[in-house]
Amino acid sequence: MIAAYVTSPGDSSEIKVGQLPDPEPGPREVLVKVSAVTVNHVDTFIRSGAYPTALSYPFVIGRDLVGTVVSSPADRFAPGDRVWCNSLGHDGRQGSFSEYCAVPEERLYRLPDGVSDDAVAVLHTAATAYLGLFEHAGAGYGETIAVFGAAGGVGSAVVQLASTAGLRVVATARAEDAEWCRECGADEVFDYADPDLYRKLPVVDLLWDNAGRHDLLSAVPLLSRGGRIIAMAGMDSKPTLPIGELYTRDASIRGFAISNAGVTALGSAARVVNRGLSTGILRPRIGTRLPLAAAAEAHRLQESGQARGRIVLEV
Numbered sequence: 001m002i003a004a005y006v007t008s009p010g011d012s013s014e015i016k017v018g019q020l021p022d023p024e025p026g027p028r029e030v031l032v033k034v035s036a037v038t039v040n041h042v043d044t045f046i047r048s049g050a051y052p053t054a055l056s057y058p059f060v061i062g063r064d065l066v067g068t069v070v071s072s073p074a075d076r077f078a079p080g081d082r083v084w085c086n087s088l089g090h091d092g093r094q095g096s097f098s099e100y101c102a103v104p105e106e107r108l109y110r111l112p113d114g115v116s117d118d119a120v121a122v123l124h125t126a127a128t129a130y131l132g133l134f135e136h137a138g139a140g141y142g143e144t145i146a147v148f149g150a151a152g153g154v155g156s157a158v159v160q161l162a163s164t165a166g167l168r169v170v171a172t173a174r175a176e177d178a179e180w181c182r183e184c185g186a187d188e189v190f191d192y193a194d195p196d197l198y199r200k201l202p203v204v205d206l207l208w209d210n211a212g213r214h215d216l217l218s219a220v221p222l223l224s225r226g227g228r229i230i231a232m233a234g235m236d237s238k239p240t241l242p243i244g245e246l247y248t249r250d251a252s253i254r255g256f257a258i259s260n261a262g263v264t265a266l267g268s269a270a271r272v273v274n275r276g277l278s279t280g281i282l283r284p285r286i287g288t289r290l291p292l293a294a295a296a297e298a299h300r301l302q303e304s305g306q307a308r309g310r311i312v313l314e315v
């Protein structure tokens with residue numbers, strides 16, 4: 001089969017596209033013919049070695065896929081079923097950037113009827129949004145959340161899910177993305193480049209910083225009593241924490257990574273993702289479409305920070 005893979009950690013130029021042996025599914029694995037994949041920041045961290053995890057080389061890159069079942073040991077799936085997965089390519093599992101994947105049955109979900117391959121663009125981002133909001137930060141009806149970098153992949157999904165769950169959403173984005181943020185459900189949108197931003201933002205119960213900037217000296221004073229900062233981006237960020245302003249608010253910082261989520265949490269997230277896809281609450285914003293042969297270019301684009309919208313590759 002054709003696959004995009006690396007033979008050692010390195011930069012995007014290390015990605016090769018060529019023949020690898022077809023996967024041989026284990027007794028609890030479903031063989032899937034892949035039709036679409038996408039690039040996440042974490043895929044580039046895993047490829048480069050910045051995010052340490054067990055890998056075997058040649059390592060097929062990529063975490064997410066949409067595809068069609070070829071064969072299944074489990075009754076839950078039949079040949080021809082359209083399916084998706086968002087937890088390949090780490091912790092010993094081969095990735096998704098290949099014609100065929102052997103996917104553990106418990107990590108595979110049915111794609112709702114009428115939903116296109118473009119769903120691949122929200123699988124990682126929306127599952128992250130669900131886990132952060134509801135499993136880690138206990139987001140509740142009537143609370144206010146500030147979403148920094150709300151027009152990005154995860155940010156859009158956080159806005160879409162939080163507004164659907166009855167939170168008031170205050171978003172920051174570049175000025176030209178304000179309309180998109182409103183379409184996602186933001187109640188108010190602020191320009192992230194405004195030097196007076198922190199003076200204009202209201203008190204919030206939750207603060208989600210997708211840009212990983214973590215200006216905690218400015219952010220902690222925005223928190224309500226019991227407020228939570230969700231830390232999920234900014235691998236190298238080393239901010240100064242105003243500890244007195246944190247504890248006198250009973251506030252906390254909740255860190256998480258979807259990579260640590262087990263199959264139970266991922267399964268809950270998948271239910272929400274599927275409901276969001278079939279109702280149109282979760283809408284992908286795709287900026288670039290490429291063939292699998294352009295996998296290295298896709299990683300380069302993702303790392304450049306110049307990608308506007310998600311990158312989807314047709315397999």
Ligand SMILES: NC(=O)c1ccc[n+]([C@@H]2O[C@H](COP(=O)([O-])OP(=O)(O)OC[C@H]3O[C@@H](n4cnc5c(N)ncnc54)[C@H](OP(=O)(O)O)[C@@H]3O)[C@@H](O)[C@H]2O)c1
Pocket residue numbers: 040041042124125128148149150151152153154155172173174192210211212213231232233234256257258259
């Ligand atoms: N912990 C986890 O489980 C987990 C899961 C998924 C992703 N992540 C991490 O979360 C981050 C976001 O992922 P993503 O896929 O959503 O990336 P993305 O699509 O690139 O979004 C990043 C967003 O941050 C915005 N931004 C840039 N500078 C900003 C600033 N100064 N203030 C406010 N916003 C700013 C960007 O806006 P512009 O487009 O205008 O530059 C963009 O909208 C990445 O660091 C990723 O590694 C973590």
